[in-house]
Amino acid sequence: xxxxxxxxxxxxxxxxxxxxxxxxxxxxxxxxxxxxxxxxxxxxxxxxxxxxxxxxxxxxxxxxxxxxxxxxxxxxxxxxxxxxxxxxxxxxxxxxxxxxxxxxxxxxxxxxxxxxxxxxxxxxxxxxxxxxxxxxxxxxxxxxxxxxxxxxxxxxxxxxxxxxxxxxxxxxxxxxxxxxxxxxxxxxxxxxxxxxxxxxxxxxxxxxxxxxxxxxxxxxxxxxxxxxxxxxxxxxxxxxxxxxxxxxxxxxxxxxxxxxxxxxxxxx
Amino acid sequence: xxxxxxxxxxxxxxxxxxxxxxxxxxxxxxxxxxxxxxxxxxxxxxxxxxxxxxxxxxxxxxxxxxxxxxxxxxxxxxxxxxxxxxxxxxxxxxxxxxxxxxxxxxxxxxxxxxxxxxxxxxxxxxxxxxxxxxxxxxxxxxxxxxxxxxxxxxxxxxxxxxxxxxxxxxxxxxxxxxxxxxxxxxxxxxxxxxxxxxxxxxxxxxxxxxxxxxxxxxxxxxxxxxxxxxxxxxxxxxxxxxxxxxxxxxxx
Amino acid sequence: xxxxxxxxxxxxxxxxxxxxxxxxxxxxxxxxxxxxxxxxxxxxxxxxxxxxxxxxxxxxxxxxxxxxxxxxxxxxxxxxxxxxxxxxxxxxxxxxxxxxxxxxxxxxxxxxxxxxxxxxxxxxxxxxxxxxxxxxxxxxxxxxxxxxxxxxxxxxxxxxxxxxxxxxxxxxxxxxxxxxxxxxxxxxxxxxxxxxxxxxxxxxxxxxxxxxxxxxxxxxxxxxxxxxxxxxxxxxxxxxxxxxxxxx
Numbered sequence: 001x002x003x004x005x006x007x008x009x010x011x012x013x014x015x016x017x018x019x020x021x022x023x024x025x026x027x028x029x030x031x032x033x034x035x036x037x038x039x040x041x042x043x044x045x046x047x048x049x050x051x052x053x054x055x056x057x058x059x060x061x062x063x064x065x066x067x068x069x070x071x072x073x074x075x076x077x078x079x080x081x082x083x084x085x086x087x088x089x090x091x092x093x094x095x096x097x098x099x100x101x102x103x104x105x106x107x108x109x110x111x112x113x114x115x116x117x118x119x120x121x122x123x124x125x126x127x128x129x130x131x132x133x134x135x136x137x138x139x140x141x142x143x144x145x146x147x148x149x150x151x152x153x154x155x156x157x158x159x160x161x162x163x164x165x166x167x168x169x170x171x172x173x174x175x176x177x178x179x180x181x182x183x184x185x186x187x188x189x190x191x192x193x194x195x196x197x198x199x200x201x202x203x204x205x206x207x208x209x210x211x212x213x214x215x216x217x218x219x220x221x222x223x224x225x226x227x228x229x230x231x232x233x234x235x236x237x238x239x240x241x242x243x244x245x246x247x248x249x250x251x252x253x254x255x256x257x258x259x260x261x262x263x264x265x266x267x268x
Numbered sequence: 269x270x271x272x273x274x275x276x277x278x279x280x281x282x283x284x285x286x287x288x289x290x291x292x293x294x295x296x297x298x299x300x301x302x303x304x305x306x307x308x309x310x311x312x313x314x315x316x317x318x319x320x321x322x323x324x325x326x327x328x329x330x331x332x333x334x335x336x337x338x339x340x341x342x343x344x345x346x347x348x349x350x351x352x353x354x355x356x357x358x359x360x361x362x363x364x365x366x367x368x369x370x371x372x373x374x375x376x377x378x379x380x381x382x383x384x385x386x387x388x389x390x391x392x393x394x395x396x397x398x399x400x401x402x403x404x405x406x407x408x409x410x411x412x413x414x415x416x417x418x419x420x421x422x423x424x425x426x427x428x429x430x431x432x433x434x435x436x437x438x439x440x441x442x443x444x445x446x447x448x449x450x451x452x453x454x455x456x457x458x459x460x461x462x463x464x465x466x467x468x469x470x471x472x473x474x475x476x477x478x479x480x481x482x483x484x485x486x487x488x489x490x491x492x493x494x495x496x497x498x499x500x501x502x503x504x505x506x507x508x509x510x511x512x513x514x515x516x517x518x519x520x
Numbered sequence: 521x522x523x524x525x526x527x528x529x530x531x532x533x534x535x536x537x538x539x540x541x542x543x544x545x546x547x548x549x550x551x552x553x554x555x556x557x558x559x560x561x562x563x564x565x566x567x568x569x570x571x572x573x574x575x576x577x578x579x580x581x582x583x584x585x586x587x588x589x590x591x592x593x594x595x596x597x598x599x600x601x602x603x604x605x606x607x608x609x610x611x612x613x614x615x616x617x618x619x620x621x622x623x624x625x626x627x628x629x630x631x632x633x634x635x636x637x638x639x640x641x642x643x644x645x646x647x648x649x650x651x652x653x654x655x656x657x658x659x660x661x662x663x664x665x666x667x668x669x670x671x672x673x674x675x676x677x678x679x680x681x682x683x684x685x686x687x688x689x690x691x692x693x694x695x696x697x698x699x700x701x702x703x704x705x706x707x708x709x710x711x712x713x714x715x716x717x718x719x720x721x722x723x724x725x726x727x728x729x730x731x732x733x734x735x736x737x738x739x740x741x742x743x744x745x746x747x748x749x750x751x752x753x754x755x756x757x758x759x760x761x762x763x764x765x766x767x768x
Contacts, residue, residue, distance in 0.1 A: 060426060087427075093419040095437075095442075109433070109437075272609065276613075280610060372757075376712060377711060385552045464627070464712050468715045475625070479628050490629070498621055
């Protein structure tokens with residue numbers, strides 16, 4: 001799983017919104033630095049507005065940092081890298097006017113994959129997430145969990161090394177989240193992809209991640225990195241283990257005050 | 269049919285029956301001048317004659333021609349200009365209120381100017397039809413392209429879509445339902461305004477025919493054409509609804 | 521930010537007016553087109569012209585009376601249909617069917633029935649305006665969230681109290697929307713009838729200026745009418761917005 005070269009490096013990255021000197025200027029991210037190893041699943045967790053989604057967008061090339069540098073496999077990131085990085089978003093960004101399989105194929109069309117290859121790759125991706133039978137359905141006919149699986153299939157179909165996931169399970173109920181989390185862990189073990197995963201859920205972060213980056217309240221800095229020494233695929237045994245409980249509590253302690261700060265709670 | 273629904277239907281049928289009965293009685297007993305209200309029987313008779321003879325065709329053809337031309341002009345200009353305006357937030361903020369404001373002026377006021385300029389022929393009707401249909405089309409086109417869900421655009425960008433791909437695969441399908449609604453409204457408004465303007469000043473067309481029979485004191489024939497115009501309006505509306513439904517179904 | 525959108529819009533309008541002026545002066549036939557400078561002059565003339573001003577006054581009168589009648593008739597009928605289940609099931613489809621009839625077809629009929637004076641214009645404006653009011657009032661009454669009604673009943677309100685304290689206030693924003701739409705219809709109906717045939721209203725003068733090929737005066741008159749229309753529409757829109765402030 002690990003072989004020493006970093007898939008993603010973030011060095012001293014800051015992101016500010018609004019022109020300098022403007023009192024409304026928002027500093028979303030301040031001097032963030034980290035390195036993500038190949039085949040690692042890194043979770044970003046923190047209170048609302050702490051910049052974790054911003055960092056994800058910076059890694060994916062959807063934004064350029066105000067200061068600092070982001071590099072993927074040694075090369076500086078200047079824009080979207082559809083061949084290296086695939087996204088899964090929180091709101092189902094599936095196009096409602098296309099069937100599921102057409103949605104999966106659309107990404108490939110943008111990438112320039114040959115038409116003849118697209119069908120096989122798409123069906124492969126859909127099978128990997130267990131949606132092969134729903135290829136001809138429209139997104140409106142799918143449940144929330146299935147929509148997110150379809151988005152995942154679209155990302156997998158692009159056959160990138162890196163997967164960026166922005167709270168993909170946030171709109172789903174807890175039970176669905178648990179099941180999808182297990183599926184994701186199993187997928188990671190099988191494919192060895194590098195995944196950066198943004199979440200609000202403490203349990204989800206500990207269950208999925210090899211490491212967890214804990215953010216402070218805005219302006220967001222990386223407070224700590226927590227290691228979860230546990231192999232993939234992880235299953236229900238890990239979910240009910242003491243180790244997970246301990247790590248979750250550790251996260252809670254780290255985050256509690258940051259969350260209160262975000263809510264404008266100035267009580268001691 | 270449930271008892272309640274049956275009761276409703278009975279009331280509606282009864283209403284229509286009472287209306288027709290009143291019409292028949294009133295014209296039979298001469299309570300209302302036959303110049304204003306011809307007898308029910310003579311109106312129906314003239315209507316049947318009209319349908320059989322097909323003499324409505326030349327005027328119907330003119331009206332439909334005006335409608336098609338007006339709609340084509342309005343939809344092409346409306347969609348193209350609307351799309352161009354929607355491309356930048358600034359131009360939307362400049363032009364959208366401008367068009368919305370113009371829309372609040374009853375465009376029928378321009379008709380006398382069009383008659384002055386184009387004369388009494390189809391030209392003035394096409395002009396007013398196109399003018400009136402233009403506004404819902406352009407406003408809806410601007411709205412449709414302006415409000416494409418950000419998440420679709422972000423997703424497509426993250427997948428590396430080029431500008432052209434972005435337009436055909438994302439913007440157009442996303443904006444389509446709203447634009448279609450605008451086109452539909454424009455079509456209906458064009459028809460109504462063409463009918464109305466034919467009534468005011470024209471040498472041919474369905475509206476003109478209604479007026480000419482009113483002026484020549486031939487109310488039965490006038491009613492026949494009124495029936496015909498109402499049926500044509502109904503048919504057009506049903507066709508448009510059908511097309512819209514069919515297109516939406518293919519849209520997913 | 522260099523130029524705000526409002527300023528840019530003004531610029532666009534001024535640019536178009538200049539284009540109009542130059543275009544017509546260079547290419548336009550004075551029999552058919554008038555540059556804006558002439559229109560302004562004609563406007564001045566018209567405003568001092570007694571008969572034209574009287575005609576504008578008559579038209580305004582027709583608009584107001586038609587609107588008032590539409591509200592007086594449309595509101596109660598809309599309430600009855602909205603509240604009474606049987607009336608809704610039986611009569612509402614009839615109302616909708618009548619609403620769907622293209623009223624341009626019965627314009628000559630209305631003139632025949634009511635004559636060429638103001639009453640026919642009022643009647644035609646009325647028929648255009650009454651339907652939006654009925655439809656929106658019905659929708660407003662129907663649209664009260666059942667949870668609100670349940671809540672009121674649980675607090676022991678009787679039917680009359682529910683009507684005055686829950687249904688009526690809830691219906692008000694829809695009613696004002698209906699009035700805005702009714703004003704649009706009213707304008708369309710009255711103007712259509714005026715342009716068709718008119719003795720005392722503006723239609724008489726639009727016909728006069730058209731037939732005597734005086735585009736400047738025609739445009740000036742249209743501008744006056746447009747101003748009246750915009751004013752009335754704006755009044756209705758402001759009223760609607762004021763009444764809808766609490767609405768989600």
